[in-house]
Amino acid sequence: MRDGTPPALQQKETGGYTLRPARSVAALSAVVASFAAVLATAPSASAATSYASDACSSAYNRACFRIHFNSRSETTQLSQSACFASNKSIKDHWGYSPNGASIVRYIFGGFPGYYTDPDGDTHKGMSNPCDDTGNGQYATDNAASAYNQDPSHSYTVYSNAGYSGSKKTIPKYDGIARNLGSGLKNKNSSSKRN
Amino acid sequence: MTKKWMRSAALAASCSALALTAACGTQHAQGQQTVKTKTEAGSLPDATSRAKWPTAQVESGLAAGMRLPLEDYMVSYPDEVDVENAKDKVKTACMARLGFTFAPPASGTTPALSYDGMNMERRYGITDAKTAQTYGYQVPAAAQEPADDTAAEEAKEGRTDNWYEALENTCIPEANKKVGILYETDIAGDLAAESLEVTKTNLKVQAALSNWSACMARKSYTKFPEPLQAGESFAQSTGTQASQTEIDTAVADVDCKESSGLVKSWFSAETSRQTQQIGDHKAELDAEKARNTKMIETARAILGQN
Numbered sequence: 001m002r003d004g005t006p007p008a009l010q011q012k013e014t015g016g017y018t019l020r021p022a023r024s025v026a027a028l029s030a031v032v033a034s035f036a037a038v039l040a041t042a043p044s045a046s047a048a049t050s051y052a053s054d055a056c057s058s059a060y061n062r063a064c065f066r067i068h069f070n071s072r073s074e075t076t077q078l079s080q081s082a083c084f085a086s087n088k089s090i091k092d093h094w095g096y097s098p099n100g101a102s103i104v105r106y107i108f109g110g111f112p113g114y115y116t117d118p119d120g121d122t123h124k125g126m127s128n129p130c131d132d133t134g135n136g137q138y139a140t141d142n143a144a145s146a147y148n149q150d151p152s153h154s155y156t157v158y159s160n161a162g163y164s165g166s167k168k169t170i171p172k173y174d175g176i177a178r179n180l181g182s183g184l185k186n187k188n189s190s191s192k193r194n
Numbered sequence: 195m196t197k198k199w200m201r202s203a204a205l206a207a208s209c210s211a212l213a214l215t216a217a218c219g220t221q222h223a224q225g226q227q228t229v230k231t232k233t234e235a236g237s238l239p240d241a242t243s244r245a246k247w248p249t250a251q252v253e254s255g256l257a258a259g260m261r262l263p264l265e266d267y268m269v270s271y272p273d274e275v276d277v278e279n280a281k282d283k284v285k286t287a288c289m290a291r292l293g294f295t296f297a298p299p300a301s302g303t304t305p306a307l308s309y310d311g312m313n314m315e316r317r318y319g320i321t322d323a324k325t326a327q328t329y330g331y332q333v334p335a336a337a338q339e340p341a342d343d344t345a346a347e348e349a350k351e352g353r354t355d356n357w358y359e360a361l362e363n364t365c366i367p368e369a370n371k372k373v374g375i376l377y378e379t380d381i382a383g384d385l386a387a388e389s390l391e392v393t394k395t396n397l398k399v400q401a402a403l404s405n406w407s408a409c410m411a412r413k414s415y416t417k418f419p420e421p422l423q424a425g426e427s428f429a430q431s432t433g434t435q436a437s438q439t440e441i442d443t444a445v446a447d448v449d450c451k452e453s454s455g456l457v458k459s460w461f462s463a464e465t466s467r468q469t470q471q472i473g474d475h476k477a478e479l480d481a482e483k484a485r486n487t488k489m490i491e492t493a494r495a496i497l498g499q500n
Contacts, residue, residue, distance in 0.1 A: 057342055057344045058344055059353070062353070087342075088339065088342060089339050091429040091430075092429035092430050094429075095430065096430050096431070096432050097430050097431065097432075098432045123355065124355045124358070127362060151285070151296070151298055151361060151366075152299055152347060153298075154278065156307075159387065159391075159422075160319070160422040160425075160426070161425055161429035161430075162316070162331050162333075162425040163307055163313075163316060164313070164317070164318075164422055165313070165316070165319075165390065165422050166313065166317070166386065166391075167383075167387075168311070168380065168383055169274070169377060171277075171278060171375075172281070172282070172298065172301075173361075173366060174366055174369070174370055174375055174376070175366045175367065176375065176378070178377065178380070181380070181383065181385075181387050182387070182391070183386070183387025183389070183390060183391045184384075184387045187391070189426075190429065192307065192339075193339055194304065194306065
């Protein structure tokens, strides 16, 4: 499934400090272009729906578990496309609804390679940051690969919500991304932190 | 780190081979007979942790005792734990050598949901009436993960850009070289996922699915055409406690699975399918298993060293 229009809002769902990403000049034009696309095609969802591609509390998203829109590159064995980043168990890649009235949908997004603190210090973000290919696409039943950059935990992807169905365990950070096989590709619905 | 006690080294080596013996897990400080169970990174899984590990076959519910053919080619949870802990041991020593602290939580110390990549307990959705009655579609409290400890851990390790550079450029490659890469290929897992997907269209499975749906409808749960989707709406809630509605639905779900024979039908269809897959992919499955076996042996040797 490749449904979903770019979101009106992206937010770091876990809160924390506010960072201003310091993007390279090359990336900046891509950001401007995708933002223009966001303004042009706002979704007709209920007013209480928001979108998140970031459910990772690691500082500067340095150590996150990523699921990606596209398969990995076979030359680098890494995944580069837009991703949904987390470092906790996610019962449903669809998203969640705290009270039935508001909804948070999980989506793929691009992530910066560097962050600039409010006081001007620069910090490296995630290695091989997720780019904007697939930015705004819903994460559920839509991932082709996984890339775990968390050295403390392995993660397991499941074909169905609530850790049901088929599974694939992605080990602690070992430097390679892995494609989801034909039974799991575009069928991801939950993931568990181990 | 010197090998101080020959006897404890031998015990540690045989313990890592056995992996499940209670004596292997705990630290006995009896004069000179201390069994060294701490890696530089932290404690390896002790007897208490090991006692909570999933068993090789599901113990209760409709999937009890079921084992599918491709499981012969899968890495078991205890083996996966040993490989990860051996790699962590290498990474920890490497980072220390470079002047950094690396202290990941040991694998095997947090609850696991299944014994291997087949996910038998929840492969066809929930299958245990007892669990459904208490937890609905939620995993048991014991299997829920602890609160977010990321900030504390990152602070403890003093993570900087240089820390990550050392890990990524030197220590992860070192561990990959010395132990191996876990699930570098996962032919068994990929085939198993394919098997579950493909057998949905099996005639007997389709018949059982219809019966399950009809049964759920008779109990007034008409919204779920597929058992694996039954828990979905509940998975979108943020509470950890199941509502009464969720529990009622889950109990009905398992009850209907029993009366429709869905689990048995699907298991039977998958057994046939996976037998065929094994025949079609024998050489690569055997090669993958041989690589895994070698990696696990290497891991155990590393864990056995003091």
